Structures are given as C-alpha cells and as structure tokens.
Amino acid sequence: MKKYDHKKIEARWQKAWQDEKIYEPDLKKAEKPFGTTQGKPFYNLMMFPYPSGEGLHVGHAFAFTGADVYGRKKRMEGRDVFEPMGYDSFGIHAENYAIKINEHPKELTRKTTERYEAQLKSMGIGYAWDERLLTSDAEYYKWTQWIFMQMWKHGLAYRKKQAVNWCPSCKTVLADEQVILRGVKNDPEQMRGIGVCERCSSVVKKKNLEQWFFRITKYAEKLLQNLEKIDWSEKIKIAQRNWIGRSEGASIRFRIKYKVSSIKSSDEYIEVFTTRPDTLFGATYMVLAPEHELISNLKSKISNFKEVENYVKKARSKTEEERTVETKDKTGVELKGIKAINPTNNEEIPIFAADYVLSGYGTGAIMAVPAHDERDWEFAKKFDIEIRNVIDPVFSTFEGKTEERERVVALVEDGDKVLTINWGPGKGGRLLVGGGIQSSEGPVETAQREIAEEAGYTHVKLAEIGQETVHYKYFSHNKKAGFHAHVKILHFKLEKKERVAQKLEDNEKGWFVVEWISKEQAGREIIDPLHNYVFQKFIAGKCYAGTGIMANSGKFSGMDSEEAKWAITKLVGGERKIQYRLRDWLISRQRYWGAPIPMIFCDTCAAAGKGEYPSASGEMHGWYAVPEKDLPVELPFIKEFRPQGKNESPLASVKEFYETKCPACGAKARRETDVSDTFLDSAWYFLRYPSVHNEKEAWDKALTKKWLPVNMYIGGAEHAVLHLLYSRFVTMAFHDFGILDFEEPFSVFRAHGLLIKDGAKMSKSKGNVVNPDEYVKNFGADAFRMYLMFLAPFEQGGDFRDQGILGITRFLDRVWKMGMEVSEGKEIEKTNSETETLIHQTIKKVTGDIDGLQYNTAISALMVFLSGLEKDGANRENFEILLKLLASFAPHITEELWYELGNKTSIHTSAWPKFDAALALGDTIDFVIQVNGKHRGTINIRRGIGQDEAEKLARETEKVKTALAGKNVHKVVFVPDRLINFVVQ
RNA sequence: GCCCGGGUGGCGGAAUGGUAUACGCGCAACACUUAAAAUGUUGUGAGCGAAAGCUCUUGUCGGUUCGACUCCGACCCCGGGCACCA
Numbered sequence A: 001m002k003k004y005d006h007k008k009i010e011a012r013w014q015k016a017w018q019d020e021k022i023y024e025p026d027l028k029k030a031e032k033p034f035g036t037t038q039g040k041p042f043y044n045l046m047m048f049p050y051p052s053g054e055g056l057h058v059g060h061a062f063a064f065t066g067a068d069v070y071g072r073k074k075r076m077e078g079r080d081v082f083e084p085m086g087y088d089s090f091g092i093h094a095e096n097y098a099i100k101i102n103e104h105p106k107e108l109t110r111k112t113t114e115r116y117e118a119q120l121k122s123m124g125i126g127y128a129w130d131e132r133l134l135t136s137d138a139e140y141y142k143w144t145q146w147i148f149m150q151m152w153k154h155g156l157a158y159r160k161k162q163a164v165n166w167c168p169s170c171k172t173v174l175a176d177e178q179v180i181l182r183g184v185k186n187d188p189e190q191m192r193g194i195g196v197c198e199r200c201s202s203v204v205k206k207k208n209l210e211q212w213f214f215r216i217t218k219y220a221e222k223l224l225q226n227l228e229k230i231d232w233s234e235k236i237k238i239a240q241r242n243w244i245g246r247s248e249g250a251s252i253r254f255r256i257k258y259k260v261s262s263i264k265s266s267d268e269y270i271e272v273f274t275t276r277p278d279t280l281f282g283a284t285y286m287v288l289a290p291e292h293e294l295i296s297n298l299k300s301k302i303s304n305f306k307e308v309e310n311y312v313k314k315a316r317s318k319t320e321e322e323r324t325v326e327t328k329d330k331t332g333v334e335l336k337g338i339k340a341i342n343p344t345n346n347e348e349i350p351i352f353a354a355d356y357v358l359s360g361y362g363t364g365a366i367m368a369v370p371a372h373d374e375r376d377w378e379f380a381k382k383f384d385i386e387i388r389n390v391i392d393p394v395f396s397t398f399e400g401k402t403e404e405r406e407r408v409v410a411l412v413e414d415g416d417k418v419l420t421i422n423w424g425p426g427k428g429g430r431l432l433v434g435g436g437i438q439s440s441e442g443p444v445e446t447a448q449r450e451i452a453e454e455a456g457y458t459h460v461k462l463a464e465i466g467q468e469t470v471h472y473k474y475f476s477h478n479k480k481a482g483f484h485a486h487v488k489i490l491h492f493k494l495e496k497k498e499r500v501a502q503k504l505e506d507n508e509k510g511w512f513v514v515e516w517i518s519k520e521q522a523g524r525e526i527i528d529p530l531h532n533y534v535f536q537k538f539i540a541g542k543c544y545a546g547t548g549i550m551a552n553s554g555k556f557s558g559m560d561s562e563e564a565k566w567a568i569t570k571l572v573g574g575e576r577k578i579q580y581r582l583r584d585w586l587i588s589r590q591r592y593w594g595a596p597i598p599m600i601f602c603d604t605c606a607a608a609g610k611g612e613y614p615s616a617s618g619e620m621h622g623w624y625a626v627p628e629k630d631l632p633v634e635l636p637f638i639k640e641f642r643p644q645g646k647n648e649s650p651l652a653s654v655k656e657f658y659e660t661k662c663p664a665c666g667a668k669a670r671r672e673t674d675v676s677d678t679f680l681d682s683a684w685y686f687l688r689y690p691s692v693h694n695e696k697e698a699w700d701k702a703l704t705k706k707w708l709p710v711n712m713y714i715g716g717a718e719h720a721v722l723h724l725l726y727s728r729f730v731t732m733a734f735h736d737f738g739i740l741d742f743e744e745p746f747s748v749f750r751a752h753g754l755l756i757k758d759g760a761k762m763s764k765s766k767g768n769v770v771n772p773d774e775y776v777k778n779f780g781a782d783a784f785r786m787y788l789m790f791l792a793p794f795e796q797g798g799d800f801r802d803q804g805i806l807g808i809t810r811f812l813d814r815v816w817k818m819g820m821e822v823s824e825g826k827e828i829e830k831t832n833s834e835t836e837t838l839i840h841q842t843i844k845k846v847t848g849d850i851d852g853l854q855y856n857t858a859i860s861a862l863m864v865f866l867s868g869l870e871k872d873g874a875n876r877e878n879f880e881i882l883l884k885l886l887a888s889f890a891p892h893i894t895e896e897l898w899y900e901l902g903n904k905t906s907i908h909t910s911a912w913p914k915f916d917a918a919l920a921l922g923d924t925i926d927f928v929i930q931v932n933g934k935h936r937g938t939i940n941i942r943r944g945i946g947q948d949e950a951e952k953l954a955r956e957t958e959k960v961k962t963a964l965a966g967k968n969v970h971k972v973v974f975v976p977d978r979l980i981n982f983v984v985q
Numbered sequence B: 001g002c003c004c005g006g007g008u009g010g011c012g013g014a015a016u017g018g019u020a021u022a023c024g025c026g027c028a029a030c031a032c033u034u035a036a037a038a039u040g041u042u043g044u045g046a047g048c049g050a051a052a053g054c055u056c057u058u059g060u061c062g063g064u065u066c067g068a069c070u071c072c073g074a075c076c077c078c079g080g081g082c083a084c085c086a
Helices: A007-019 A059-077 A090-102 A105-122 A138-153 A216-228 A234-246 A277-282 A293-297 A305-320 A374-383 A449-454 A496-505 A529-538 A559-572 A605-607 A683-691 A701-709 A723-736 A772-779 A781-791 A805-823 A833-850 A855-872 A876-885 A890-901 A917-921 A946-955 A958-964
Strands: A040-044 A080-082 A159-169 A172-174 A180-184 A194-196 A204-215 A246-259 A269-274 A283-287 A332-340 A347-353 A364-366 A391-393 A407-412 A417-423 A431-438 A445-446 A459-463 A471-476 A484-485 A490-495 A511-516 A548-550 A575-580 A599-601 A623-625 A658-663 A668-671 A711-715 A748-752 A754-757 A796-801 A923-932 A932-943 A968-975 A979-984
Touching: A007 A105, A007 A890, A040 A059, A040 A683, A040 A701, A059 A080, A059 A754, A059 A833, A059 A876, A090 A105, A090 A876, A105 A772, A138 A159, A138 A623, A138 A683, A138 A723, A180 A805, A216 A234, A216 A246, A216 A407, A216 A575, A216 A723, A234 A723, A246 A449, A246 A559, A246 A711, A246 A890, A269 A277, A269 A364, A269 A417, A277 A391, A283 A496, A305 A332, A347 A833, A374 A701, A431 A968, A445 A490, A484 A932, A490 A658, A490 A805, A559 A575, A575 A723, A599 A932, A772 A781, A781 A805, A781 A855, A796 A876, A805 A855, A805 A876, A805 A890, A833 A855, A833 A876, A833 A917, A855 A876, A876 A890, A890 A958, A923 A946, A923 A958, A932 A946, A932 A958, A946 A958, A946 A979
Parallel strands: A040 A080, A040 A711, A283 A347, A407 A511, A711 A748, A754 A796, A923 A979
Antiparallel strands: A159 A172, A159 A204, A180 A194, A246 A269, A246 A332, A246 A575, A283 A364, A332 A347, A391 A548, A407 A417, A417 A431, A431 A445, A459 A511, A471 A484, A490 A511, A599 A623, A599 A668, A658 A668, A923 A932, A968 A979
C-alpha cells in the first residue's frame, strides 16, 4: 500500500493543473466547459490583496480558501467558473510599506507578488492565473486614468477648495471614508473618538486645500435604493445605509434683522435644514458653523465682529492643531447686532457661531431647539438661553417588573383604594407614566384601564399648590396594562405617606396629589406654563428628543407632532427636503505611488477664461483632460518617491513629468501632479479581469456581457463603505454613461469572518500574525485548508488555534487508507440500504452547506459519512461520492485517489453527485416518546406510521408504563415521524 | 448614545418549536507493542445512585406552548460598526 505523502502529491497536482489549465475557462466560449457538461459562466471573485511584503497570513488563507471551495463546487456543478486573482499593488498601503522597509515600491511589488503567488499556488487555490492583473501596471492604470477622464467628461469629477482630512504621517489628504474613529468609549464627560488615518493610525488634521472630487453624492439615492435589489450580507447593507445617512426634513428660511435698521432692509436670510420642523416654535436661537459665509458677509452689521472673528479663527485652527482628545464641550459666540426672526411667531432670536455645527452638512446652519435636541440643550444651558418646551412626551406605561425604577409622584385615595401615578425613565429617553391601583394592604395591582374605568375614572387631574389647575389629555393605547394619564395638578404635598414611602425612597422631594376627574371635565385644554413645569421637573437634565403632542405652538398645540411637521413647514413657507450624510469622494492624493490624475492646467487658457467645461463640473478655467490617445500618463520612475509634506506630490518636483503642452492652445502647461486614490484602482478591477488582454479597451463589450455582474463576491466586511461603495458608484456611473448595461457590479456578496488570534485581531504590531507556510509544509495544503474551513463558521470567523488540525490529518489518513483498499480491490459488493440512506443524506447536507458557506458543518457531515463507510464497507461507487464531496476542500488528495481508482480526467471537472430526497429520508426513524414534554426514551419504527399504532407501541414500552402508572392521560400530542407526547396530570 | 452580531461541555463549535451538547480537539481506560509514538476500541455536561434510573443544565428574570437554545417582554455581559449629521 502506498503511503500518503502530501508533499509529493500536492506538488505534482499543482503542476499538472497548471499545465492542463483546468482552472482556465474559455472566456469567449464559456458555454462549453472542458468538453464535459454544459454550463454557464460563473464569475467567482475574491477581493484581491495588496502587497505588504510579509506574505499572506492565515486570515488571507481562510478567506481565499473559502471562496475557492465555493468556486470548485460550482465548477463541478457544470458552471464555467472564472476565478481570477490579482494585486492591488498601487497606492498608499503598498507605498507606506515600501517606505518602511526602505525599498522602491516597484521593486517591492515585484518581490511580494512573486511570493504571494507561490503561497497561493501552494495552497492549491484554483485561480485563472492567465488573467492576473496588477493595478500598478501601466496597461492597467491607463484605464484607471481613462475612468477618471470619463468621470470628468460626464461632469462627475470636479476640483474644489475645502477643508479636507490631512494625514500628517502619510502626508496626503484622505477621503472621509478613510478616516476612522479611534474608539474613546462613551463616558459621562462625553468624550468623542479621534479621527485617525485608516492606514497608519495617525491623528488626522483638517486643511483647506483645493482637491479633486468625484460627485458620488449624485448617486446617494440610487446607492441606497439599489441595496434592496442585491443579495448581500445584511450587515454590509446596513453599514452602507448608515454611511449614506438619508434624513427627511424641511428646509426653512429665517429672515435676518439688523439692529440698526428695520426689518425692511433685510432680504437676507439664514437657511437651515431640520428633521424636526414640528419643533419650530421652540427655536430660541440659531447657530452658524464657523466657516459659514454669512459671518464675513455681515461683517459690517455685527457689532462684536472682532470677537467673532477671533472665535472663528480659533475654531478653525483647533482642527489644524494636534488634538489628543476632542470633547463635546460646547463653545460659541453670539453675533451681536443681528437677530433672526422665528417665522412661526416673529420673535427675534439670537444668532451664534459655534463649532458644534458642521459646515459640511446641510446648509452649515441650524435652528436650535434646546428643549428637544440634546446638543442645543447643552449649548443653551451654558449660554443661558431660553429653553421652551413644545413637545409633550407620549407616555408609555410600565409593564412587568419595573417597580424599582418607578418613582411614585402622585396618589389619590378613594376609600381604601389608592391610585398611584408613577413617572420614570423609559427607553430612548422617554418619560414613562403609568399607575396602578393599590388596595390598603395588598400588593400593587397592575393598573388596568378597565379597572380605572369601572371605578368611574377616565381622567386624572394633578396639581401643585400655587399652580393653576390644568388637565391633560387622557391616553390609553396599551391594551394590556396601565393607563396613560394627562393629569391635573391639585396641590403639592410635602409630607410622605408610609404606604408609598419605600417607593419614594430618597430621590423624591414630594409628590402630587391627584384627583380623578371625568372625561367631560377634562376637555382638551392644555396650559403651557404648568406643562413646562412638569416637563422640566421630570425630564430636566435631559431634553426630550422624541415625538409626542404639540404644546406651546399656537394653533398646533394638541396636534400629533408627526402631523404638525409638515403643517408647520407649510405655514412658514419651507420645503420638504432629503438630506444625505454622504460627501463627495476626495480622489487626489499627494503621493507618488498611484495613477497620475490625467489632467492638464493651462495658465494661458485660464487667463483667457477658457477651459474644457463639462456640464455640472462647474467653470474650471484652464483645466483639460489628457487626450485619450496620450494615455497612459506614465508614472516616472523616481528615486525620491517619499512624500515631502508640502501639500504636493513628489511628482511636483519632477519637471520632465509636469511640463507639457496645453491640449487646447498648445501653450506651455502643467500636468496635475497628484495621483488618484488607490480605491479608484480597485473600484473597477473586476471589470478588467475578463478583458485583461485587451489593449484597445478598458473592457471588452461581449466578454463583459457574458461574465458580469460578478456572481459571487467574497471579501472582508472592513470595506463596507470603502471599496464596496466606490465600486457600486463607478459601475452606476458607467451604466449612466451608456458603457455598461448593469448598475450593480456584484449580484451576491458575502463577508467572510475574521480570524483572530488569542482574542485579538492579527497584526504585526501585536506579533500574533500566523504564517500559513509552516502549516502547508508540515500538514499539507489539504489538511490546512480543511482545518481552516472546519474551525469556525466561514461568515463568522473565530480564534485561530492549531490544536485541532490533527483531527483533520487523521481524517485524511483514513480517507487515504480507504482509497488504497478500494483501489486494491478490497471492497464490498453492494452498498447496503443503511449506507444508501447515509450517502443521500450526506450529498444533500454537503450540497446545501456549501451553498450557504457553512463549511464547518459540511466537513462534519463528511466525517460522519466516512465513519459510516468504514463500518458498513466501501466500494468504488460509494467511495467516489465521498471523494467528490471532499474535492472542494481537499483538492489534491482527492485528485490523487481519483486517478488511483482509474479515472482519466480531473475530479474537479467531474459532475457533482446528485441526491434522491426520498432515499435521504431512510425507512426507519428513532421515534421519541415524551411524558409531559420530558424525554422518556425512543423506539425505532417504520417511517410514516400513524398515531394509533405509534401510541400503541409507545404504551408498550416499560418506561411509559411506569411513567403513566396511576396517572390520567388527558392529552396526547403526536408529531408524525418525530415524537409522541403524553400529557398527564 | 444609536445600529448590527454573539453568549451552549475543559476547548472550537452543532441543533426546520420536538432526543440539547452533532462533528472535532482534549482527557481517561483498554487493545496492539519489549516500550513509546502512531493506530484502533470504548467512555467523557453536572449532581445523586451499587445499578436501573432520577434531578438539574444553552448569560439572567419572566411569558407563550403539550413541549423553548429556538418565539415574545425586560435586563446583564462580550465583540464589531457609526457617532456634535440638526
């Protein structure tokens, strides 16, 4: 018997597969794969890596193997699987690593891609290497530049000066998506996280620079809407939804009044966006972002302009200095001499400049409603501005065990019954009001609306001494417990009653005595001062940001706040508006290792007011795209490639590079020296793979039609709002340019889990990176692949420990042994029925599990299958099924044994086994017997048995006899083919 | 604070509302061996019991159900994402 020598076998087959190109589908004639089965193109894509020089770690191995398993099964199912691989070799991540090890990125790329390739091949991953691509190759980035140019020509690329994120270590600007918040846990001091660079974790600063942007915001709605149509991991969709951040609200104008003159002189206004127009009556001041243009525009009108200017300067520089901790502490300054007019009541309200209002969102100005917005509340407290409540919380009742949180604040006596009114904090900052009827001795009875009504009470009034008597609308919308009361305060009682003393405990200063009143008495009137009193008394310290009933709002008082939203908007002439959080994609990078942005600036044209002005890009005098025939704009090889930190790319000091001629007038002109964001390279690579050999076009029309969109895309969840969003945007844009006929690039996307080590993410700095090479060498690629797939659910990930790998090695050894025996003729003649059932069950299970990426349970089913064959005997027929099911996970050993059994073509192009659902069920079942829901044994019975027979058989068992002795069976639950349950008393 | 995941043996992890702990690791005993390793067989949630068996057990507390890891309500803990977005 031959020994299982994984090294020899794996090396041999890896070479053979490459020579025979079994993983190379015929891209042009994809309908005829390898002459066996008929099939259709299946584009199985895995996110490509960037070269880091350290080689691939087990996290990569885990992800790539998982994607490969999926592709291999699809191939065996007759699909023409295209599984390409490439390298995201351009860009800041590769360049940073090159700087670190002091090597030129070009050289680094060459070395590391070689290394990666050897590693990937050693793991037996079935890539179509003929279509390999590198984003740093000129034949690739030529088309990246072409994409930029198309964006420009269609008005989706523009240049603008604005405050942008600047990484002082990478010495370049970053897109919003590339700034991550280092977690500063939420604490009472309201510390915020700090924005740090996605690549190097340096604290990001703000700089005012002129940069290139892509108008991704134009696609905000479509990016959001299309999420409904694609089959992606739900968490990625959620992340994208949050990032796009759609809010519905109103745009409202506030007129400005100057102190020096009358209203008539002011046709100036402040426009704000608000999601809460219903709170407009409560807007007691306004805030402009420090960058807001009105501040300088109104310079002459602002009496304390010096002070304001100082603040603005400080606020701006604050973002430029190194900040360690940013707090939510509110700062600001009033713009004296001018006022805004609240359009609902024509009140004059003060205007502030404060940095808690962001210039980049909405209009950069807000109406502040301190009573109903936490940030405004804080600001108002600090600056002593009126807090005017205009929303009355909708009270919810207490339910279940909430006593310890209740604060009894009111009670009314009626004979021996006491009604208590409880107020307490509810979910989401809501105020909960409930109550109950307590008898003189018994425990608190849950207040039922019916109880109250039976007792003749439908309304409650509650009052405090000295306050005018009011009543509140009665609510009762919870069918089960409690009531909601708008109450009338009668008087404030300062002494405590023993009965509720415990409940009041220490935090209560007193309580209100309430009195039930009739519905008629109650009416609908609400008097605001008292409401404010109650509001501040019980919600004080935290404002109420929820919805509710309008108060203090003129004719809208009493209305539902949701309803009032649009009524008030209409009243003040506002407009309904959708606002997105998404910002335009900042494309320029002041770095060397990237695709040069293919634009030329001509001074002569600019002076003459000329330029190439694609619609919607705005008038950018002097700017021209590099003509298509001149692409690529080649990145020169320079030794001084390190970033210099002068807001410029190193290319800005390469004269031969930037000196050029204006494409329009021929005068001396200057090239753009910034390069594009590396995420532009990866935002379209999937379009290039099938057309990688096409030198004339970015992508071949026919091939694209055949292969795209991608059928299955597997990658990390960390790219939810970077690569995955950008790719969708680019695809949508090119669809609209008429160059692609689909909007969404990836029909299915699944995020794989992360492999962690000792409870922490693997990273070189933590020194817990596991290198897969050792495992491949010692245990073999098959064992390693399988172990990775077995160790955790693929989409969940887990802690990498190698203790379990022996289990897989043992399994493969047994497979090998069985293979040898079968090939030597030691086999049973006929598969018995038990094995027959097992075969069909296993095919069914493995097929379904691989489809659902549940590799760990698929492998466990294969283990059960092997044990079954060992017990009942194997033969060529049933063993080949095992091999096929195993082939995706362990491609080498299965191929070896497959040929050993006399097959002449690869197992990987053989047909996936089919199962018979009826056979998978089997003839007999273990039927469960329960008494009162407790397991009391099983009997093996024929499938499809009826209740009478089952019950008879069950009653005959000793256990049931004992359990039922002297008991009265009052119910029998029978679940066919599963269980019978005797319910006794 | 908000939004997602998740909490099951010593460990990784299984379970369409129907035998909780599949499969694997580890551990123990036995077989083979001069011996060890490898391999094979058996056992392995906890407690009580000589045994048959009984009781308890899926983060906590309640609820629905003949029956709950699974459904509902409230809470606790861990991991991840987002966060001054009006």
